[in-house]
Amino acid sequence: MSYTARKVNYCYATVGNRAGAAVNILDQLKTEGINLLAFSGFPVKGGKAQIDLVADKLVGIQRLARKNGWKLSKSKKAFLIKGSDTVGAVAGPIARLAKAKINITAADAVAAGKGRYGMILWVKPKVYNRAAKALKAR
Secondary structure (H helix, E strand, C coil), X not given: CCEEEEEEEEEEEEEECCCCHHHHHXXXXXXXXXXXXXXXXXXXXXXXXXXXXXXXXXXXXXXXXXXXXXXXXXXXXXXXEEEECCCCCCHHHHHHHHHCCCCCCEEEEEEEECCEEEEEEECCHHHHHHHHHHHCCC
């Protein structure tokens, strides 16, 4: 199963877990011309939600966060995986990590149409370099 793995940086904002909280951030990113490679949002404790923002360069997101008073995390690392959408396609990269005895913190995959899929995958920082080697990430 063919795929490519790419090292990416991301940061996250913590917002109120209510309708419209994420769209406020996304609209401002759009207005500033900041292109996201991936976006993920999910609830966390205390009535909050975490909005993960993955981009080629985080500097634009960080500048916008300062301007708007967003509480943004430090830069973090993940992997962006793309490949052919075939039965069991995501098993390939996940199996490589399992073989290297690397636990996955989280993963989200989706069919992208036209026979393609994409996945964002997170591991603990202490195993990131080993994971990059196992995935053959660039």
